[in-house]
Amino acid sequence: MSENLISLETVRAPSGALVLGMAGWIDQWRTPGPPLSERAKAAAAAGGGHLREWLCEAVAVPAAGDRPLVLRAGTSPSPSDGRPSITTLEIDLGLPWPETADPSAPHRLGDLPVDRCGMVVGDAAALDAWTGTDGEPADGLADVSYWGLYADEAHARFGGLRIGRSGVSGPLGWLDLPLAEATARAAGLTAWCDGLPGNGLMVAVDPHTDAYLFRRAGWQHPLRVGAIEVGGCPVLGIAWDQGDHSMRHRGERHSGRVYPVTLEAAEAGTKLLRWTIPPHAPA
Incomplete structure (x- = not known):
């Protein structure tokens, strides 16, 4: 590949099936039918494939279950703020490319939209957890954040720390509070603001669900990428910048904004999963 790629975290797939899927719908696979792991293992046994049920979408492929799987990304400037945004995601699956298959001919598995809520890469069985x-935080903790016109006055009265994000100062608040305490602090902020004119303070309580923690794990990463443990396995999450998503991917599948996922031969002779997202092209 001539493209310069950035090394990301590694993941594992002890079940032998790796999933690249839309983060906002991972917990919904078990609602319309069989769990994600059952569907993914069947697709992996057939060499890999695209999974779709209702609004849930993912790609599942076979992967080595006894070693870390290396992820890399290619980038281009975001049309929103000029910061780097992912245009290529590559995952070395740790399995040999078949001797009977042409290494110069990528095998297309299907296509995926960029989920506004982010994307996840991880073991199929682990993602069942x-x-x-709307889930319950396994650790019983939550974060509280607040921002807006009255943020400085609220800080003087209630305290809190600046919750930094990569390249952004971020809101004020508290991390890792017991859920009941987080709820009580948010209620105190809201009650105080209700006595002031206008709607000058926004308050959020974020329980430590996987859907929240994977975005938090990427706060300090320039590509908003972070790893968390799910079902005993490291799972990689990618949270897209909302401005970038609006200009490049908004509408997702309904608007035809879907991008090809292929199996290719890596230079080392192993199978490579590749998701190619074209850079922004001004109209």
């Missing part, structure tokens, strides 16, 4: 936005 994924907790979505």
Whole structure:
């Protein structure tokens, strides 16, 4: 590959099936039918394939279960703020490219939209344990953040730390509070603001679900990439910048904004999963 790629975290797939899927819907696979792991293992046994049920989408492929799997990304400037944004995601699957297959001919598995809520890469069986936005935090903790016109006054009265993000100062608040305490602090902020004119303070309570923690794990990464443990395995999450998503991927599959996922031969002779997202092209 002539493209310069950035090394990301590694993941594992002890079940032998690796999934690249839409983060906002991982916990919904078990609602319309069989769990994600069952579907993914069947697709992996057939050499890999695209999975789709209702609004849930993913690609599942066979992968070596006894070693870390290396992820790399190619980037281009975001049309939103000029910061780097992912245009290529590559995963070395640790399995040999078949001797009977042409190494110069990529095998297309299907295509995926960029989920506004982010994307995840991880073991199919581990992802069955994924907790979505409405799930219960396994550690019983939550974060509280607040921002807006009255943020300085609220800070003087209630305290809190600046919650930094990569390249952004971020809101004020507290991390890793017991859920009941987080809820009480948010209620105190809201009650105080209700006595002031206008709607000058926004308050959020974020329980430690996997859907939240994977985005938090990427706060300090320039590509908003971070790894968390799900079901005993490291799972990689990619959270897209909302401005970048709006200009490049908004509408997702409904608007035809989907991007090809292929199996290719790596230079080392192993199978490579590749998701190619074209850079932004001004109209």
